[in-house]
Amino acid sequence: MYNFLLLWKMAWRNLWRQRRRSLITVFAMSAGLALCIPTYGLMEGVSREMIRGITRSHLGHVQVHHPDYLEERRLELSFPEKEASLAVLADPAVIQAAPRVYTGGMVSSEHEFEVHVGTIGTHGGGLQSLVSGSLPLKKCTALVDERTAKRWRLDLGSILRFSPLPAEPACERVEISGVVRSDPAGASSLLMRPADIADLNAPPKAKSAAQTDPDDIDSLEKLAPAAPSADATPMLAPASDAAPDAAPAVDAAPAAPPPAAPSPSPATPADNPTTVVFRVVRTASSQVGIIAVDPSRESQVTTMVDKVVAGTYLNNTYRNGQGVPQILIGDQLARILMVKPGDRLGLDILTREGFPMDEMVEVAGMFNSGLDSMDRSLTFVHLRMAWDPELMNLVDPKTGAPQIHELAIRIKDSLDNVVVAERLQKRLKGLHLVAWPWQKVEPAMASMVKLQDASTAILLLIIFAIAALGTMNTMLMSVFERIREFGVLKSVGMRPFFVARLIMLETLLMTLVSMVVGGVLGLGISSYLYVYGLDMSSLLPEGFSYQGVVIDPVWRTVISVRSFAIPLALMSLVSLIVAVWPAVRAARIKPVEALRQTGV
């Protein structure tokens, strides 16, 4: 006991005896700590921000599925929504669970506009005005003027359909074979071959009474057994010639009123070869993934609402007002389809049984997720559409209970999610469902976060190493400077172990002081970074985004017990370890040799 107190006294005095050196050491250690604490906090902040970005963009902290769903993604691998939601929401750690249904389908937009249809020769310079492509050589091909092509994004090979469909044998659709310079004064124009135009302008023929209804299979007449041909196509040409009501016969009786249909403008008679106005339809379509969500529950779990760049998020009610369901599409898809919020789209949604059912939908808004492939091919609709018996009909075939493919769950503390997932797994046992933490659902994202954590560890290690080397250096110096002193101590009877302990204690005292000083400094820097953040936007002007996970360019620290405890504990441990060598050196000093040296 006496020895112990003596040791403390001596250590304390020694430190004050070498005031400058002690201060330098304390300063080095404090500086190291003051750097480590905010660095650790900052990296944990980025890591948390990453997790937040990953889980809040779409994943959620925990996901519930049919055991085989993630692997096979088949539509039938669904489960009843009600039971699963009840079981999950009963857990106190769960904030909200968002039900989802995944399916595929196609969205298409139709744009109808007027074109002046003329023959190739009627337009300006003919061949010279061709900008790209070639003359319409085949049947049902056409040239389009540059302005129209630009306005409706027509390209070589694009298809325009006449609306309404003209009568036989005129072209129903024309393929764009080339683009010509626009007529400065003229309206949109479509230039076709004279023969095709003649067909288009021909008045529709009256339906012949003799014509049989092809739907009535039994009444179809047998083909003449003659003209045996080996294969395929040759059937076409003879058949149209053989049709009893060939075109010329009808042309001779122009009295037949054109019944309602195609609209060669009355102002331009059919025999005028210049231009006639027709309406054409430009269809743009895209195959998409469809996610049916419950808008109110979804917005409590994910932040898709914040990514809406035009229009609004989905309405909470399925069919609002006029009964047209809404759809939320990516901004890239909107560009492809040439639509804006409020426009109508045709949606073909794959049903539970696997065939497409169609519905007109209204674009509620457009999102930008930061991930191009998502913005191009992902759409969101109301969950009720998935349960609509007229549409996707994802209900239990026997009981009619609504079903879903996924429950995305948000919990209170994102770092708890593995534990919560295990707990939910137990709750869902009876339903034969699995609850996975997001790390298991998206291992790639999880390893990204792990990589981030590893780089934090390396950074901290470097800072500690520098601080530790500084500490070791000062301690060694103090040993060398005090060789004579130790020699005297040993010659008056101090045991080597006592000397070693003395050095260790000196280090410990300095470490304790540094911990207080460094801790206070670290807290100060951390608080500053917590409030104001570290703006990295000058380094990353585009913001930092990976796989659609956007990370705020202003990095903020996390101030937690962990972000203090770990650097402090590591620092004291490292300082004590590096003090071992100087302590051993001092303990081994031989009194005779030490006294012979001329000390300071």
Add this chain to the structure above:
Amino acid sequence: MKKFLFVTLILLLQTTFGRPAAAQNWGKCPKDTRDLVDKADRIMFAKTTAGKMTMTVRKPDQTSTMSMTFWSSGRENMLVRITEPSRLKGMSTLKVSDNVWYYMPRTDRIVKVGSSMMGDSWMGSHFTNDDLVKETQLYIHYECLSRTDGKDSITVSLAPKPNAPVVWGKIVMKIRRADSIPESAQYYSDKGVLKRTMTFDRIQKMDGRSIPTRMTLTVAGKNESTEVVYDKVRFDVAIPDRMFTLRGLKM
């Protein structure tokens, strides 16, 4: 002299049987195999066909049945219109050479099936849109690998010719000896894994021809199948050309 004759004989034999062997044989099988396979392949083929069929799709937890009317002309054109159930009534599929369109009656729209969707299921069945479009003619794109003659049937395995634009790596067909009616066909991937099996049965006379009126497609390794039953088929009837246009599709 005798030796000379013998040599001449050998030469003669070689010229008659050796050289034209390529023309006589089809792959590694006798010449008539080719006609046999072609006949089986074209059992339903006519200049035009029209009829009614019922398709039943069986999946582990659901079975759906739909009735449809179909018209086809050669290998190029086909139109199928669903008549039952009422939920799908009027939904039609038009195929003209490589293109497929759907007509969606609820919204009165024509939808062209894009190339990325060609591999997708057709109307929830185990057939794909590609199955409608592809015009593989066995005797053109395939070569015979082996032939086993049984008592009532002949089993022929076919491999695609080099660079043939086909999907399957091997097809094993079982054909009835008496009338060249196919009994089954097994389709293997190019890695030699059995992917699906088609069986043909319920042979009946329809419009003067004996045809298998039931066709069942089973997916290997799954308890799922698609069954097509021809309720009525008429061959070589006059089908107006307008059937195979968008007008016909929308009608």
